[in-house]
Structures are given as structure tokens and as C-alpha cells.
Amino acid sequence: MSAPDRPAPDRSGAARPGAPDRDAPEQAYTDFTRSLSYGDYLQLDTLKSAHRPVTDAHDEHLFIAVHHVSEVWLDLIIRELRAAMDQLALGITDAPLKGLTRVVRAQEQLTNAWEVLKTMTPADYLSFRSAFGQASGFQSASYRMVEFLLGNRHAVLARPHEHRPDLHGPLTDALHGPSVYDLTLRLLDARGLNVPAEVLNRDPSQPPQLNEAVLNAWITVYRQPDTYWDLYELAEKLLDVEDNFRRWRFNHLTTVERTIGFKSGSGGTSGAGYLRRALETVLFPELWEVRTRL
Template structure:
């Protein structure tokens, strides 16, 4: 008798009448059913696929940022590094997705662009949540979600809660570094503005990283996150520019012009300024 080949594909589990299959576990029928182009244009399939995948990565980033922020709020500095590293890797996937979309030419896009009306990534709740958690606080940007009360409520709650940078500054204060009350008690619905005392606190950390290694490492990881966020924004801008030029966006913004202005947003100002002051 010959022994069964342990490495043969025939040894795989074949009967899924009483257990979850790969497709069952991932609800692939539901996932594929959501891929519903509204035109016969070939490249609309690409357009939908890239945006579906991006939404999944954005939701993962929200989840990881939220956990990291909870940990920072509890005074934990090592565990958040793992979550923030995962955020950075997910951001890399998001940025790379634009490269796939760039294979679509202007003529390809014009075949279906008018079919989805005023729908736009500007209305992505997951993207807006990432934006808010990272500290880009602009209340007017919640208005497109007014027709979705639960979504709007979640975004509004995040808008009035500490950002990941706010949690980090509170951690600095807990370590005995000087972070002024007007910074710790600021209106959280507004973006963080550079403050000389906060810069001085970071200078203390960066001049003595051995003593403050955990917050020093945290600061560098936060810069990785913002650096990647900027790269994603830049790739978004160039993708739009090469596809529709300077035409207005479908959601009502100026399109590439709006995206170009967004490139100037700075989320963690003192972490960039500390390099000049060292």
C-alpha cells in the first residue's frame, strides 16, 4: 500500500455542509453584490474596486487609531506603537491604490463620470473620521452627513474629543513636561495650533531621548503617520489632476484646487518644528 501524500491538495478539507467556508466567513457574496456599476463602461469596475478597497483600509485605520488613543489616554506608550505601525502600513496600501487608479485615462473616466452625480470621496465617513482622529478639526465638513444621524453623531463626538496628538500632549504633561493649560483645555473642535511651550517640551524630549525614549519613539511614529497621510493626499491630488485637470469635483469642491490646498494642513506642528530648533 502506498502512503497518502500529506502534501497533496486532496488532503484539504472538502465538505463545508456543517462548517464555514472561506466565502462564507468573508461573506463574499455580499461583498461582490456591492460591486454594482451604473454604466457599461469598462473602467467603472476599476473605479469602484479601488474605492471599495480604500474604504476597508480606512475603517481599519479608524479602528487602530481608536485603540491606540485609548491606550495613550490610559498612560500606555508601548502598545500604541504597534497599532500606529499598522496604521502606517495600511496607509501605504491606500497610497498605492492611487497608482492602480492612475491607469485610467481621462477618456476612460468621462465614459461614466456623470453617472454617479454628486457622489464623492469628500462624503466618505471613514475618511472624515480618520481626518478628525488625526486632528484636522473643521466642523463644516460634517454637514454632508446630516442626512445620516448616527454617522453624524459619531463624527461629531469625535470632533469634540481629544485627537491622537491631544492624547500625546496630555501624556507629556503627565510625565512632568510643561504643557500649558490653554493647550490642554483648548476647544477640541478646532485644529491644534503651534505653541512655543509645547515646542519647548518636545525639545526637552529630543535633546535627551534616552530619558524620554518612549515618548520620543511615539513622536517619531506619529510623524510616520502624518508623513504617510501627506503622501496619500498628494497622490490623490495628482491622480485627480491627471484625470480631470482643474475641473470641479463631483461633490462640489473645486477638485484638484481643493486637494492642493489640503496639502498644506499640518497635524502635529511642533513635531515638525522641533527639527529646526534642535
Template sequence: MNHPKDETYTQAHTDFSQDLSYGDYLMLDQVLSAQRTLTPAHDEMLFIVIHQVQELWMKLIVHELSSAMGLLKQGIVDPALKMLTRVCRAQEQMAASWEVLKTMTPSDYLQFRASFGRASGFQSHQYRLIEFLFGNKQPFMMRPHQHRPEHHRLLEQALQAPSLYDISLHLVAARGLEIPQAVLQRDFSQPYQPHERVRAAWLEVYRHPEQHWDLYYLAEKLVDVEDNFRRWRFNHLTTVERIIGHKQGTGGTAGVPYLKRALDIVLFPELWQVRTDL
């Protein structure tokens, strides 16, 4: 019995001898050959894929975050907000990926954990770069990257430059709200310290959103970014505790206690404080 041709796909292009194919464009041969396990353990593939996917999302976050910061420096808010929204969606994907990793049991992990020695997510230069761009500036955290000058140089630049929050405060000041010069001209290589007058400026924005709509929207987007960052950290913590308990991390950190301390870090403090004042 002859079936009529389905023209919904028979017209599709199928000869890629002279054209760029989907796999070629995405360089899938290279991407899909990058999962090189060191042991016969079944779950090592899961472990590698999850962390590689996280690094890809981080690459996108750095791309979007850097572009958004560049626009905010110029006082251009709306396109920057779109980019920060994309950062939030990528953060959500990263947080959700821990749920897949949680299907690995402690016994599964022990079958291959010793194979990668002292390698640890603590050493991710992209994660550290994102932290620096967000404003969690800790020069000590650059030490694991000394053996890779290109990574160390990138982190050094981010360490010395204004963070996303610093740039936002410059924008607030440019709109006529009072931000102290001590805040605007501070040493950007150091963690940000909250200031009462910055809190007062954000309070003005929140009390009169119709007069400061784009700053108001920016403030809420920053809260979204930090909220998602906290969720990623919390999901990471619970995943680690579920799989290795309170063992020391492979990179030499205290493991769960180290991750718990990280949960206490506040990136944009006045944006959280102002909610009490309203």
C-alpha cells in the same frame, strides 16, 4: 499512469456542509456583489473597486487608531505604537492604490463620470472621521453627513473629543514635561494651534531621548503617520489632476485647487518645527 497522492493537499478539509468556509467567514458573496456599475463603461468597475478598497483600509485605520488612542489615554505606550505602525502600513496601501487608478485615462473616466451625479470622496464619513481623530477639526465638513444621523453622531463625538495629538500632549504632561493648561484644556472642536512651550517640551524629548524613550518613539510614530497622510493626499491630488485636470469636483469642490490647499495642513506642527531647533 498512476501518480502518487500528494499528501500536502489531499488531507485538506473539503466538506463544508457543516463547517464555516473561507467565503462564508469573509462574507464574500456580499462583498463581491457590492460592485454595482451604473454604465457599460469598462473602467467603472476599476473606479468602484479602488474606492471600496480604500474604505476598507480606512475602516481598519479607524479601528487601530481608536484603540491606540484609548491605550495612550491610560499611559500605555508600547502596544499603542504597534497599532500606529499598522495604521502606517495601511496608509501605504491606500497611497499605492492610486497607482492602479492612474491606469484610467481622462477619456475612460468621462464614459461614466456623469452617472454618479454629485457623489464624491469628499463625502466619505470614514475619511472625515480619520481627519477628526488626527486633529484636523473643521465643523463645516460635517454638513454632507446630515442625512445619515448615525454618521453625523459619530463625527460629532470625534469633533468634541481630544485628537491623537491632544492625547499625546496629555501623556507628555503626565510625564512631567511642561504643557500649558491652555493647551490641555482647550476647545477640542477647533483646529490645534501650535504653542511655543509645547515645542520646548518636544525639544527636551528629542535632546534627551534616552530619558524619554517611549515619548521619543511616539513622536517619531506620529511623524510617520502624518508623513504617510501627506503622501496619500499628494498621490490623490496628482491622480485627480491627471484624470480630470482642473475641472470642478463632482461633489462641488474646486477639485485640484481644493486638494492643493489640503496639502498645507499640518497635523502635529511642533514635531516638525523641533527639527529646526535641534
């Protein structure tokens, strides 16, 4: 008896003669003239139409695919960060952990993407590098938004988007708004942990600097986790985010070094040298220093 004709078992496990086999592929929907198919729902034709190599080089396909996928993950990270920040602004500490955990998992996918790109040799890359001119990941508005939301801020980083008000406007708003860490410090102060006014009211467009009073507040949290469990857990989750942020940057650096060495980047930076300096960025300084002071 062929698989499609095999009777489906009843609850006892015995097959009922004449009953259709519910496990057969013929039971799947196949007529989508009046309903959404998988491809329709995901707009796959539109998605794939954006994949347009400008040369015949084999590895340009890989290069574009990795960057397309990375941009999708970055947009998800932005969405989850904003949702978590909205909750933190309302004084909620537990619900944001779910969104931040999702951020961490998405960051892992971003970091793993470099492993695929590392299969491209220097000769492979040079076969199409000149074709995209000054285009560079330095100009990724989504990556820059992630940086701004996490607190790594320099006004010059928004300049490549001045020609696009739809991109530059939101970046400027994020540059001058509170970061996820700023919102966390407001929660510490609301809980009576005495964050100084100069920290709470600082210019958010500047990167954070280690503050002894803030550090002492975190020392209290880390020495009394039972009392401040929600803040303790939030701090550790933020550290997960920064840890993965550093890993992404490190993998970016090593990918660039093994592909083009210390040639200048296509976007005008020094390339590997610029990326190496970026590794020194610290987003949440007190959360790292607290380990030394405990």
C-alpha cells in the same frame, strides 16, 4: 507513480510505503456542508453584491473596486487609531506603537491604490463620470473620521452626513473629543514637561496651532531621548502617520490632475485646487518644527 499515490516520507526523509501523501491537494477539506468555507467566513457574496456599476463603461469597475478597497482600509485605520488612543488615555506609551505601525502600513496600501487608479485615462473616466452625479470622496465618513481622530477638524466637514445620524453622531463626538495628538500632549504634561493649560483645555473642534511651550517640551524630549525614550519613539511614530497622510493626499491630487485637470469636483469643491490647499494641513506642528529648533 502518480503524485496522490506517492508515499509520504518519514522523519528520515524516506517514504513509508502505503502512507498517504500529506502534500497532495486531495488532502484539503472539500466538504463544507456543515462548516464555514472561505467564502462563507468572508461573506464574499455580500461583498461582491455591493459592486454595482451604473453604466457599461469598462473602467467604472476599476473605479468602484479601488474605492471599495480604500474604504475597508480606512475602517481598519479607524479601529487601530481608536485602540491606540484608548491606551494613550490610560498613560500607556509602548503598546500604542503596534497599532500606529499597523496604521502606517494600511496607509501605504491606501496610497498605492492611487497607482492602480492612475491607469484610467481622462476619456475612460468621462465615459461614466456623469452617472454618479454629486457623489464624491469628500463625502466619505470613514476618511473624515480618520481626519478628525488625527486632529484635522472643521465642523463644516461633518455636514454632508447630517442626513445620516448613525454617521453624523460619531463624527460629531470625534470632532469634540481629544485627538491622538491631544492625548500625547497630556502624556507630556504628566511627565513633567509643562504643557500649558490653554493647550490641554483648548477647544478640540479646532485644528491645532503651534505653541512655543509645547515645542520646548518636545525639544527636551528630542535632546534627551534616553530619558524620554518612550515619548521620543511615540513622536516619531506619529510623524510616520502624518508623513503617510501627506503622501496619500499628494497622490490623490496628482491622480485628479491627470484625470480631470482643474475641472470642479463632483462633490462641489474646486477639485484639484481644493486638494492642493489641503496639502498645507499640518497635524502635529511642533513635531515638524522641532527639527528646525534642535
